[in-house]
């Protein structure tokens with residue numbers, strides 16, 4: 001093998017699904033139905049059915065899915081287009097920028113709560129503390145980070161007791177389950193991203209909101225289409241945020257393979273875990289007994305020498321990435337625009353230690369072995 005392992009090889013994935021995708025794209029080209037063609041409605045139906053949700057509404061990106069779900073919840077729970085700055089939405093500071101940004105765009109204020117160092121997800125104990133300490137909490141956005149689902153049972157109980165809504169950021173975890181229930185299908189709404197590197201990716205940007213709430217689904221749909229059922233006479237401040245027909249065509253061709261590819265991600269993770277289990281200088285990701293983890297990333301911790309290890313891996317031809325180098329509460333956009341519960345020390349520490357190794361559902365055994373050998377050498 002040429003001694004190079006990429007983080008993710010989208011070309012290889014496309015080649016393995018070429019026939020299905022090309023046929024689906026050819027049908028789309030022949031139809032010339034670019035805006036909200038049949039493939040979009042078909043995908044919405046299939047994705048909702050796959051996760052046991054009643055409704056799916058396609059949109060232009062995972063980021064838009066979060067904004068749309070929040071805006072629809074502002075309309076439903078407050079009767080206003082946007083939340084007020086005094087409405088706080090709890091989320092993790094250790095996530096992609098878009099999670100926190102969506103809260104600002106919906107008019108509310110992010111309330112950052114620290115993560116559990118073992119799972120990288122919101123620490124439920126600290127969420128409970130924050131609910132006593134932070135005023136005006138309207139909802140919670142759990143982020144199922146790297147493919148690991150949050151404890152949705154605990155979160156649902158908390159949300160029901162306090163009448164908070166839950167919007168699941170499922171951008172990295174389509175197919176993940178908590179006690180058999182699919183991430184995205186458990187809260188008031190779940191947000192999916194079809195960005196190319198996600199577990200189900202298209203050929204550009206795409207996203208979807210899934211929900212069991214008919215009224216919420218209808219509001220989200222209106223917001224994707226300029227804010228009304230009739231775009232020449234609208235009710236709300238809307239967006240132009242549709243899922244392109246051509247992206248839906250790609251996704252329809254790919255959806256049937258998702259479960260198999262997620263199982264393959266888990267097998268790859270098991271091989272990594274077996275080979276690296278003696279390595280005392282790093283900490284390995286955990287998979288909780290109640291969780292079905294779908295490993296969008298295989299992320300280890302390298303205390304003290306992460307950057308050096310990343311550089312040396314690169315010299316040996318092994319790509320790796322730092323998701324994420326900075327917690328959200330340190331970013332300029334959130335200064336004075338967010339509240340923080342406690343120290344967020346675990347999120348800060350994670351940003352200094354994490355390193356994501358190549359994770360691609362078609363990664364070959366010899367590639368995994370090469371990554372592990374290289375990592376062991378580098379750590380010596």
Ligand SMILES: *Cc1c(COP(=O)(O)O)cnc(C)c1O
Nearest residue numbers: 061062063096098171172193195
């Ligand atoms: C990718 C991602 C998003 C945003 O999705 P886009 O489709 O890129 O807009 C939001 N949250 C998390 C955790 C993500 O990984």
